[in-house]
Amino acid sequence: MDIPYPMAAECPDIDSLIDHQIDLLIKQCFTSTQHPPTHTFGQVVVLFSHQDQLKTKKKTGWFGNVKEQASEDMVVWEKWTININCLPITGDIGNLPEGDGVMNNAERLLQLSAASFESNLLRILEIVDKHKSHVPPIVTLEVAPFPYTIAVTPSAKPPSEDETWGHLIKKMMD
Amino acid sequence: MAKTAAPAAEGMANKQKLKTLQVVQNFFTKVLQVIVQSRSLAEPKTPHGDSASKINKWFNLYMASLDDEGVRHELRAWKAHLDLTLFPPMIIETCLDLSQLSAHEHVVLEDDSKSVWPVLEGELREIVVERWLIKFDCHSQPAAQNAANTDELPLMYKQAIILLRTIYSLVRLLPSFKLRKLVCKPSSKNLALVNHFLDGSQPVTSKNRIGLSKSIIPQHLLGESHLTQRDFAPIVTSLGTLSVSVVYRNHYLFRAQDQEERLSSQFATSDKELAENALHRLSLDETALAKTQSVSSTLGSRVVIPSAQRQDSKTPFRGSFEQFRERFLVLPCTSDHLERLQMSPPRPANIPKSVGQGRNSFQPFRVGSIGSSSPPHQGSHSPAPSNPHSSMVERRVSITSNRSGSNASLIALLRNPRGGTSSSAAATNMNVSGSQNHTASLARSIASSHGSHLAHEEGPGEIVGTPKFLSSFGSRQSRRFSSTSGKLAGAGHHNDSNTSYMGTSLDLGSSVAPSSGIYIDDDISSFVRMIDGKSELRLSTSSNNSGSRSSPHSNDQSSHADALNRFHMLKSQYQQLGDSVNASLVLQKHYSSRDNQSIDSRLTGSKLANSGNLSSPPPPTISPSSHDNTNLPSISSRLTGADHEAGCGSGGSSGSYSSKMPGSVSHRSRSASSDKKDVISGPVTTRPGQGIHYHDVFEDDDESTEFYSRNRRNKSCDGNDIDYDNDDLLFEMTDTR
Numbered sequence: 001m002d003i004p005y006p007m008a009a010e011c012p013d014i015d016s017l018i019d020h021q022i023d024l025l026i027k028q029c030f031t032s033t034q035h036p037p038t039h040t041f042g043q044v045v046v047l048f049s050h051q052d053q054l055k056t057k058k059k060t061g062w063f064g065n066v067k068e069q070a071s072e073d074m075v076v077w078e079k080w081t082i083n084i085n086c087l088p089i090t091g092d093i094g095n096l097p098e099g100d101g102v103m104n105n106a107e108r109l110l111q112l113s114a115a116s117f118e119s120n121l122l123r124i125l126e127i128v129d130k131h132k133s134h135v136p137p138i139v140t141l142e143v144a145p146f147p148y149t150i151a152v153t154p155s156a157k158p159p160s161e162d163e164t165w166g167h168l169i170k171k172m173m174d
Numbered sequence: 175m176a177k178t179a180a181p182a183a184e185g186m187a188n189k190q191k192l193k194t195l196q197v198v199q200n201f202f203t204k205v206l207q208v209i210v211q212s213r214s215l216a217e218p219k220t221p222h223g224d225s226a227s228k229i230n231k232w233f234n235l236y237m238a239s240l241d242d243e244g245v246r247h248e249l250r251a252w253k254a255h256l257d258l259t260l261f262p263p264m265i266i267e268t269c270l271d272l273s274q275l276s277a278h279e280h281v282v283l284e285d286d287s288k289s290v291w292p293v294l295e296g297e298l299r300e301i302v303v304e305r306w307l308i309k310f311d312c313h314s315q316p317a318a319q320n321a322a323n324t325d326e327l328p329l330m331y332k333q334a335i336i337l338l339r340t341i342y343s344l345v346r347l348l349p350s351f352k353l354r355k356l357v358c359k360p361s362s363k364n365l366a367l368v369n370h371f372l373d374g375s376q377p378v379t380s381k382n383r384i385g386l387s388k389s390i391i392p393q394h395l396l397g398e399s400h401l402t403q404r405d406f407a408p409i410v411t412s413l414g415t416l417s418v419s420v421v422y423r424n425h426y427l428f429r430a431q432d433q434e435e436r437l438s439s440q441f442a443t444s445d446k447e448l449a450e451n452a453l454h455r456l457s458l459d460e461t462a463l464a465k466t467q468s469v470s471s472t473l474g475s476r477v478v479i480p481s482a483q484r485q486d487s488k489t490p491f492r493g494s495f496e497q498f499r500e501r502f503l504v505l506p507c508t509s510d511h512l513e514r515l516q517m518s519p520p521r522p523a524n525i526p527k528s529v530g531q532g533r534n535s536f537q538p539f540r541v542g543s544i545g546s547s548s549p550p551h552q553g554s555h556s557p558a559p560s561n562p563h564s565s566m567v568e569r570r571v572s573i574t575s576n577r578s579g580s581n582a583s584l585i586a587l588l589r590n591p592r593g594g595t596s597s598s599a600a601a602t603n604m605n606v607s608g609s610q611n612h613t614a615s616l617a618r619s620i621a622s623s624h625g626s627h628l629a630h631e632e633g634p635g636e637i638v639g640t641p642k643f644l645s646s647f648g649s650r651q652s653r654r655f656s657s658t659s660g661k662l663a664g665a666g667h668h669n670d671s672n673t674s675y676m677g678t679s680l681d682l683g684s685s686v687a688p689s690s691g692i693y694i695d696d697d698i699s700s701f702v703r704m705i706d707g708k709s710e711l712r713l714s715t716s717s718n719n720s721g722s723r724s725s726p727h728s729n730d731q732s733s734h735a736d737a738l739n740r741f742h743m744l745k746s747q748y749q750q751l752g753d754s755v756n757a758s759l760v761l762q763k764h765y766s767s768r769d770n771q772s773i774d775s776r777l778t779g780s781k782l783a784n785s786g787n788l789s790s791p792p793p794p795t796i797s798p799s800s801h802d803n804t805n806l807p808s809i810s811s812r813l814t815g816a817d818h819e820a821g822c823g824s825g826g827s828s829g830s831y832s833s834k835m836p837g838s839v840s841h842r843s844r845s846a847s848s849d850k851k852d853v854i855s856g857p858v859t860t861r862p863g864q865g866i867h868y869h870d871v872f873e874d875d876d877e878s879t880e881f882y883s884r885n886r887r888n889k890s891c892d893g894n895d896i897d898y899d900n901d902d903l904l905f906e907m908t909d910t911r
Contacts, residue, residue, distance in 0.1 A: 121347060129340045129407045132333050 021150040025084070028152055043153040044082040048146045049074040050136045074147065077134055193327055194413050198310050200232045201334050202264055203249055205308050205341060205418060206371070212345045213268045213304075213354055214369040249371075263309030263374025268350050269300040269383065270357070270428055274364040281365070283390045284427035291391050293384065293428070300368075300383035301390075304350045304422040309374060312414040326411055333409045334416070340406065341418060349426035356429065364430050386421055400424055701737045701744065 025042050136146070272281060281293040281301070293301065345351065350367070357365045384390070389400040401421055408417035 118347060121343070125340050125344050125347075128336060132336050132407065135332060135336065137328055137332055 017150065021152055025152045042084045042086070044084065045151045045153055046080040046082070047076050047149045047151070048078040048080075049076040049148070050146050077136060077146075190327060191413065194330070194411060197327070197331060197334065198261065198416060201338070201416060202308055204232050204338055205306070206249065206264065206266060208338070208342050208345055209266050209268075209306055210369050212351055214367050261310045261312065263307060265370075265372040265374045266306040266308070267302055267370040267372060268304035268306075268422075269302050269368050269370060270353070271300055271366040271368045273299045274366060275430055276364065278433050279364060279430045280433060281428055282431050283425055284429070285391050285395075285425050289391075290431075293390050298383055301428070302383060302386045303353060303367075303426065303428075304348065304420065305386055306418070306420045307374060308416075308418050310414050310416050330409055330411050330416075337406055337409060337418065344404070344420075348420070348422055349424065350422055353426040353428060356427070361429075365428065386423065391425065701741050 021044065025044055028042065270281075275281065282290045283293055284290050354367050357367050386401060391400060393400070400423055402424055403419065403421045405419040406417065408415045
């Protein structure tokens with residue numbers, strides 16, 4: 001779509017995970033069984049968590065070994081919700097702004113999607129820039145210093161908030 | 175203990191300071207790296223493939239270190255600083271380098287509405303498109319220093335990581351990155367993006383370059399500022415605050431254009447607008463076309479080409495300069511009658527277009543200040559069948575009357591072909607002027623057909639005014655009058671009385687010809703010349719408005735604006751004068767005593783020749799009608815039938831108007847602005863009975879137009895004393911009838 005966004009390079013794990021989740025999303029939300037296809041909505045949630053050190057329990061083994069058992073609790077310190085609105089190429093898109101006339105419907109939709117993507121990217125950047133204090137200390141040089149999870153949630157009703165497409169990207173950045 | 179603790183603490187503090195300094199320095203470096211790599215440097219082919227280049231791992235952002243010597247040199251100034259307090263802010267400017275452009279190339283900027291704006295260059299070598307400011311504001315808080323320092327560094331580092339990543343993502347979303355992509359294309363070979371690193375502590379100068387604060391697109395056309403500023407959240411430390419901000423232009427579509435390319439695009443734009451307006455008008459004014467056709471055949475002139483031809487040329491978007499010139503130049507008629515007129519080279523092909531445009535230009539006149547005559551025009555669409563020609567002529571007259579406005583907007587259009595505000599009107603007016611010229615030529619042909627000696631006079635006048643605006647102004651009166659007379663001539667083609675009309679009209683026309691030296695002409699010709707000069711300058715490179723004798727008026731915008739204002743004021747005066755003259759012409763028919771001299775005197779505007787009945791300034795009944803062709807005959811006929819004095823009155827009023835014109839321009843403008851509304855024949859409105867009476871008398875009275883004029887009179891504004899006086903006089907005169 002000609003919009004540059006940062007990507008974690010040479011991280012096949014992340015890439016594969018993302019692809020997998022996206023496939024899941026498409027399957028769950030966007031298979032159009034309705035005719036004519038209407039707008040469908042999906043939601044992707046990305047969670048960043050970290051181990052809460054305070055909850056780590058120390059277990060004293062029988063033989064004097066002190067083991068640190070990591071707590072099962074992972075405190076989520078950030079949750080991103082991406083609302084995805086699928087615009088069918090065919091069908092009535094009455095509310096679309098008029099294009100130049102040379103573009104067909106699909107192109108116009110693509111343009112709309114690209115613009116939405118870009119605006120959401122900017123929004124993510126603004127949010128990230130504004131709120132930094134809640135981020136736990138970064139102690140590693142890894143690509144992803146915090147464990148994260150991606151979940152796909154099918155949603156039937158349109159979201160009230162804006163879409164946050166670039167959420168996945170943010171995850172990749174971290 | 176305390177003693178040792180203190181130095182230890184101090185040592186720790188120093189260490190922290192150093193570390194902080196290092197972090198800050200690297201932050202600066204990294205930000206610069208990020209920016210430069212996305213702007214001026216070529217994209218690295220393999221981010222991590224090159225083992226030779228060191229990878230900068232700072233801030234968890236792996237980036238190849240900058241190999242550019244120039245950049246490293248710039249950075250040395252910041253790396254040399256060891257004291258945070260003296261750390262100067264770093265300004266990184268992204269500029270569009272114009273030094274590679276060839277001489278005939280110009281840079282233009284395209285905005286959101288696809289309008290292209292030229293970048294005034296001259297000495298300028300660069301256009302600043304973006305400015306980044308990275309600074310570390312030092313404010314030491316010694317009290318909290320020691321405690322905070324230990325924990326502060328990781329926090330600061332973490333925040334710097336996030337900030338840097340944000341900058342990294344954003345830097346490729348900003349317009350400058352898109353501009354960089356444009357510049358990297360082979361099509362814009364002579365443009366390049368460069369980065370400058372400036373010391374923020376020194377004042378930033380915009381010498382030899384277009385600074386950020388200067389907007390290339392005119393500010394009044396932009397709804398908002400042409401710049402956007404983004405401030406990133408600062409990283410606060412005990413030693414100071416690290417902050418980054420960026421200011422950038424919103425529009426980035428710069429490109430290099432050849433001069434010819436730009437001119438042709440200008441013409442294409444204006445052509446497009448003209449054609450759009452013409453199409454609009456054509457579609458709305460089919461009946462007019464038919465009428466014109468009939469009229470032309472009646473006149474036996476080849477001026478008006480059958481509508482079929484014209485309709486074929488409805489979409490003449492040839493976009494060539496030739497088209498442009500056609501539209502702007504006076505289109506001479508090819509009639510035999512025009513032989514003596516020595517008009518600009520006849521262009522039969524243009525005439526149909528102009529006629530069509532002119533005919534269809536009625537609609538635009540409805541809009542804005544110029545649109546005074548449109549409703550009457552509408553009414554005129556169904557003129558008395560006995561006078562199809564008259565209706566056509568009426569329309570022409572209205573066109574001429576509106577021409578003043580059209581010229582003004584045309585000027586504006588020429589000045590700013592992309593100007594949204596006036597472009598449509600200007601385009602309309604351009605069409606009008608084209609038709610106007612055509613009308614004038616047609617009228618002249620009619621006049622000449624009668625062999626009036628005055629045709630000669632008109633000829634030079636017309637020639638003078640032939641090219642473009644000059645003709646529209648100079649011959650406005652003549653056209654109006656001649657069209658009026660032409661109408662009469664057409665109505666009574668073989669009527670000897672028409673000859674007198676023709677003579678009269680021609681007189682009027684000649685009187686207003688620029689060469690005749692009428693005061694109006696003095697004003698108008700100079701103005702028209704200025705307009706011509708302006709337009710010529712605009713088109714001069716490829717246009718060859720040789721016919722135009724537009725003197726090389728300065729292209730000065732201020733003078734142009736002044737002329738425009740003058741024009742507006744004169745326009746109303748013109749219209750009123752024309753109307754009154756027309757009325758007087760009609761009166762001439764019945765009163766041979768009304769010789770040309772009286773009319774001439776009226777026209778000259780020195781004083782209305784108060785010969786006989788022309789004593790008192792008549793009501794400006796004619797003036798409104800001038801705007802509206804349809805009104806013209808009815809009013810004229812009204813005056814004719816009512817009383818020659820009334821007509822004289824109208825002529826007198828026109829004369830009085832004209833006499834006042836030089837002096838009271840504002841007055842004129844007031845009347846002009848409301849001329850469609852206020853100045854109407856007194857008898858029409860105040861004496862409905864009289865109006866009806868007139869209506870009965872005159873065969874070519876148009877019910878609708880009369881009604882319209884009556885309405886207009888009803889709306890007459892009160893501010894015009896002359897109107898009242900004239901009305902009173904007219905009433906008087908009509909009473910005496």
